[in-house]
Amino acid sequence: MSSVIVIGGGKVGSHLASLLIEGSHQVALVESDESRADVISRRFGDGTVIVGSGTEATVLERAGIRGCDVVAAVTGADETNLVVCSLARFEFAVPRIIARIVDPVNAWMYQEDMGVDVALNQADLLAHLAAEEMSLGEMTTLLKLRKGQYAVVEEKIDPDSVVVGRHYGEVEWPSGCRIVAVIRKGELIPITSEVVLAPADEVLALSHSGSVAELAGLLGAATD
Numbered sequence: 772m773s774s775v776i777v778i779g780g781g782k783v784g785s786h787l788a789s790l791l792i793e794g795s796h797q798v799a800l801v802e803s804d805e806s807r808a809d810v811i812s813r814r815f816g817d818g819t820v821i822v823g824s825g826t827e828a829t830v831l832e833r834a835g836i837r838g839c840d841v842v843a844a845v846t847g848a849d850e851t852n853l854v855v856c857s858l859a860r861f862e863f864a865v866p867r868i869i870a871r872i873v874d875p876v877n878a879w880m881y882q883e884d885m886g887v888d889v890a891l892n893q894a895d896l897l898a899h900l901a902a903e904e905m906s907l908g909e910m911t912t913l914l915k916l917r918k919g920q921y922a923v924v925e926e927k928i929d930p931d932s933v934v935v936g937r938h939y940g941e942v943e944w945p946s947g948c949r950i951v952a953v954i955r956k957g958e959l960i961p962i963t964s965e966v967v968l969a970p971a972d973e974v975l976a977l978s979h980s981g982s983v984a985e986l987a988g989l990l991g992a993a994t995d
Contacts, residue, residue, distance in 0.1 A: 777843050
């Protein structure tokens with residue numbers, strides 16, 4: 772069981788707190804708006820909600836930040852989330868810090884030197900997922916790792932791709948790429964050498980940034 776402090780009691784923060792409580796984690800939720808905090812307190816019970824600003828060290832101490840395992844800064848303001856992250860890391864040495872990016876324009880600020888371990892770009896992720904559903908043959912980046920050096924990517928196999936009808940083990944995949952799974956008609960299919968690739972299969976892969984273009988070429992329409 773982990774001890775988690777959630778900063779921000781909006782829809783994201785309160786839902787996150789609910790999921791964590793259901794998972795038997797010890798949760799404290801910090802909310803600056805007294806009326807909202809009162810509503811959340813009635814939902815979760817006494818002792819869960821701390822009224823105050825997550826940008827104030829004294830409020831974080833009341834929430835139990837000394838010795839907590841994770842801080843999740845998920846307010847609706849980037850400036851607040853970044854201040855929370857810096858305080859949590861450099862003032863209280865919290866081991867794991869997760870932050871919500873509100874405006875994708877500000878994503879560049881969510882770096883390790885601001886105390887951020889994981890930055891969740893909600894708007895960017897939803898936009899990419901929506902775009903992915905509109906067409907075949909366009910690769911979607913689901914998650915970037917190691918400062919963008921690696922990425923978890925997804926692409927639907929074009930009906931004219933050179934891999935269609937071939938066994939997974941027959942395809943010469945890029946050296947910097949590892950296929951994780953295939954989703955076919957909503958079913959997750961573990962990758963083995965005997966899996967036959969079909970049009971519109973959703974291929975999930977972990978790829979080095981230098982191999983993404985080559986992987987896209989394999990899964991896209993064949994060119995003369």
